[in-house]
Amino acid sequence: xxxxxxxxxxxxxxxxxxxxxxxxxxxxxxxxxxxxxxxxxxxxxxxxxxxxxxxxxxxxxxxxxxxxxxxxxxxxxxxxxxxxxxxxxxxxxxxxxxxxxxxxxxxxxxxxxxxxxxxxxxxxxxxxxxxxxxxxxxxxxxxxxxxxxxxxxxxxxxxxxxxxxxxxxxxxxxxxxxxxxxxxxxxxxxxxxxxxxxxxxxxxxxxxxxxxxxxxxxxxxxxxxxxxxxxxxxxxxxxxxxxxxxxxxxxxxxxxxxxxx
Amino acid sequence: xxxxxxxxxxxxxxxxxxxxxxxxxxxxxxxxxxxxxxxxxxxxxxxxxxxxxxxxxxxxxxxxxxxxxxxxxxxxxxxxxxxxxxxxxxxxxxxxxxxxxxxxxxxxxxxxxxxxxxxxxxxxxxxxxxxxxxxxxxxxxxxxxxxxxxxxxxxxxxxxxxxxxxxxxxxxxxxxxxxxxxxxxxxxxxxxxxxxxxxxxxxxxxxxxxxxxxxxxxxxxxxxxxxxxxxxxxxxxxxxxxxxxxxxxxxxxxxxxxxxxxxxxxxxxxxxxxxxxxxxxxxxxxxxxxxxxxxxxxxxxxxxxxxxxxxxxxxxxxxxxxxxxxxxxxxxxxxxxxxxxxxxxxxxxxxxxxxxxx
Ligand code: SF4
Numbered sequence: 262x263x264x265x266x267x268x269x270x271x272x273x274x275x276x277x278x279x280x281x282x283x284x285x286x287x288x289x290x291x292x293x294x295x296x297x298x299x300x301x302x303x304x305x306x307x308x309x310x311x312x313x314x315x316x317x318x319x320x321x322x323x324x325x326x327x328x329x330x331x332x333x334x335x336x337x338x339x340x341x342x343x344x345x346x347x348x349x350x351x352x353x354x355x356x357x358x359x360x361x362x363x364x365x366x367x368x369x370x371x372x373x374x375x376x377x378x379x380x381x382x383x384x385x386x387x388x389x390x391x392x393x394x395x396x397x398x399x400x401x402x403x404x405x406x407x408x409x410x411x412x413x414x415x416x417x418x419x420x421x422x423x424x425x426x427x428x429x430x431x432x433x434x435x436x437x438x439x440x441x442x443x444x445x446x447x448x449x450x451x452x453x454x455x456x457x458x459x460x461x462x463x464x465x466x467x468x469x470x471x472x473x474x475x476x477x478x479x480x481x482x483x484x485x486x487x488x489x490x491x492x493x494x495x496x497x498x499x500x501x502x503x504x505x506x507x508x509x510x511x512x513x514x515x516x517x518x519x520x521x522x
Numbered sequence: 523x524x525x526x527x528x529x530x531x532x533x534x535x536x537x538x539x540x541x542x543x544x545x546x547x548x549x550x551x552x553x554x555x556x557x558x559x560x561x562x563x564x565x566x567x568x569x570x571x572x573x574x575x576x577x578x579x580x581x582x583x584x585x586x587x588x589x590x591x592x593x594x595x596x597x598x599x600x601x602x603x604x605x606x607x608x609x610x611x612x613x614x615x616x617x618x619x620x621x622x623x624x625x626x627x628x629x630x631x632x633x634x635x636x637x638x639x640x641x642x643x644x645x646x647x648x649x650x651x652x653x654x655x656x657x658x659x660x661x662x663x664x665x666x667x668x669x670x671x672x673x674x675x676x677x678x679x680x681x682x683x684x685x686x687x688x689x690x691x692x693x694x695x696x697x698x699x700x701x702x703x704x705x706x707x708x709x710x711x712x713x714x715x716x717x718x719x720x721x722x723x724x725x726x727x728x729x730x731x732x733x734x735x736x737x738x739x740x741x742x743x744x745x746x747x748x749x750x751x752x753x754x755x756x757x758x759x760x761x762x763x764x765x766x767x768x769x770x771x772x773x774x775x776x777x778x779x780x781x782x783x784x785x786x787x788x789x790x791x792x793x794x795x796x797x798x799x800x801x802x803x804x805x806x807x808x809x810x811x812x813x814x815x816x817x818x819x820x821x822x823x824x825x826x827x828x829x830x831x832x833x834x835x836x837x838x839x840x841x842x843x844x845x846x847x848x849x850x851x852x853x854x855x856x857x858x859x860x861x862x863x864x865x866x867x868x869x870x871x872x873x874x875x876x877x878x879x880x
Contacts, residue, residue, distance in 0.1 A: 341877060
């Protein structure tokens, strides 16, 4: 049996997906990237291999992706996360025409064709606005666990718009609103709106989307998903583990390159 | 020899040096008056002093130019020339000349913006004469025969650069992207007597088979900075097949004309230049120019590599991208600082674009 691995080293988490030759996901693992990329990769790959019951030498081809892809010397090939998210999303939801990936340090909107190939993309990589990091910082300000932040926004009865785009200024704006005793859920809803507005701007630069798949950790945030669906006027495809889509795409590329080579 | 060493040598040879800000100006007139134009685009300086005079949203071409003056690195120059390229350069000229009151003489060159008419041509012709009049007060009289000879040299340079661009477009130049731009940018300070033989030697040494099978792109923008963009494309095996750079084809590839009157000749050359955001060319003309470059070279996409906060360029880009998209041409836009390298995300965007068109 041949096996393929995709390793996605993101700014916050590292994911590994192992596929068999029939594209079946044999195992996956997710862990925090932390300050040492090499350790994070070794640890996550080790976990995925042990869950699959495989030794490392059973992997026939490894593709690395994500911002830390350059630091994986044993990868057979390096491919950008843009191509990998596209391929992974297409594999899970073949009708996907647009992938929205809101990651830790950047967000991307990717238009893909019927084979999962990228045809256009937009990327917000200049500042934290419109990224998962923005929500994380704000959740910290409210001392709310990030996993509960989105759900809290859904309780809002009267959304309070946040005018600052910059994370630092938005934080001071939020602090003044808290000082005025504005309800937390209303402010939080406004913060989610701010992220979604940035992402929606990018969606429009790559054109009107057909079926949309969301990848990345923020896809688990219902506050963001609902607001995006409001804009799209249709539901978004979300996998139970949206974080592994990049690694899955990398593993699919690994198989493709192995067969081609 | 470095640019600085070259300019010092020119000065020792008795030539005058004029610091010239971007982008289009009648070089031939300066050459004919024994003036070496030393163009100021991207001096490798850290911006510290200029920030006190300019708001943060000014492009780094302007900021670095001012920094060069404030750090007193222009002492060797005999003056400055400010072409009216954009509002930022125009205002830089005011700040330096009117408010900072530099002791160096400042000259201004206004060129007509599109759409062009007969009045624009008259204006341009007269303005050339006005520029000569003001330069003569400092540098002495212009000899009409020398001007004709310098115009001839200007045409020779355009012809050599056109040959260089054509060979590259056909994949018949055996050099890297980085080597190509390093060569053409020597023209930003070399006197024609030196630039012509250098270009001829470069052409004869490098004519030959380029690397086959490379993905090809057209670059658009002001200049190919940061230089890492070129080395990244080289590393990715991507060939820049043509460019629509302000520093490049938009002002270098001037079609030849055989008009005997020097003012008619220079006027004709200016109006025959390719379209440009800084000359108010329409989106239609600019898009048409880009289509032609893509068609002629078989490029798979266009990368807009644009200086951050460059208003003339950024205003055009959404519409240009739209037009290119309609024709199925892939595009990527990057907003870059001149000398600050490429961030990891910027590299990812370029790599993803290459994967996309590959
Ligand atoms: S980069 Fe743009 S804004 Fe700056 S000087 Fe050049 S044309 Fe003007």
